[in-house]
């Protein structure tokens with residue numbers, strides 16, 4: 001089978017419109033065919049309705065300790081965005097590669113695929129694995145089951161390099177997070193009869209008040225040394241949207257809002273989630289006691305662990321040797337790195353491109369960044385040889 005250049009792989013990947021809401025199987029079918037055609041072992045992890053699959057691949061000797069190159073196959077939609085080029089075709093202009101996903105993160109994925117084929121052909125001593133997930137853009141929900149499957153079907157890897165755009169800088173920490181859709185159910189009466197009904201809005205306001213109190217309590221504490229490297233240096237809880245009510249003189253039957261938490265490394269995302277769930281349950285009991293129709297319902301919509309900076313982490317050491325970057329960086333966006341770390345891998349984030357271009361119309365990756373990414377992979381291959 002013909003060996004494609006990184007640029008040719010990128011062109012193939014961008015041509016598959018793998019928006020998170022749609023199937024990614026056309027891309028996975030092509031990629032599995034391409035990799036197996038080069039003698040590389042591949043496995044799939046399917047989602048529940050089998051409309052999407054993660055692809056895991058292993059190049060080199062079938063032993064533990066691989067370097068794992070990790071990326072996501074899905075991209076955000078282009079609906080309503082003003083593009084001056086076809087988003088599903090890579091167009092080079094003024095030293096930039098335009099196209100949906102070039103930056104976030106098919107550029108890195110293309111380089112990883114190229115590196116795996118090279119590793120297989122060279123006959124490396126240390127194996128290199130590819131972990132390509134789905135549903136990253138809808139809350140990193142695809143990676144945990146993929147990582148679990150990967151541990152069963154492939155020799156366990158050691159260091160995971162997650163290529164989210166960081167301008168090839170090494171990111172050793174990021175916040176974790178979770179979110180809840182909240183539905184407060186009230187009971188409608190005329191507002192003149194207020195004590196006999198339940199206003200979902202007024203009760204919802206109490207829960208939002210609790211969120212404000214939590215923020216004040218958290219921010220009053222001295223930040224830990226890890227937290228102090230973040231901006232802002234603490235966990236934040238946020239309500240970003242709210243709806244409810246039908247008229248000024250009717251107690252609201254419904255109030256809906258979303259609570260999102262961004263949790264600094266060193267604090268447990270699940271512990272923050274449980275604290276909120278306990279408060280919602282307490283309010284739920286109070287409202288039910290007033291009217292059986294009333295209550296508080298929660299729906300969790302994502303949960304991502306923080307990436308904790310590691311003391312003497314192997315992923316960081318590898319990335320430092322490959323990039324020469326000696327600085328440490330943290331970011332406030334979540335990635336799959338925290339999920340790999342939670343599963344026992346050493347993990348960092350390092351990839352070509354600027355996160356500012358992610359999700360934008362006319363998304364692009366600088367050619368110079370793509371080339372820096374290729375040098376990174378070439379050095380990795382030399383190290384694994």
Ligand SMILES: [Zn+2]
Pocket residue numbers: 072104105136164
């Ligand atoms: Zn991404």
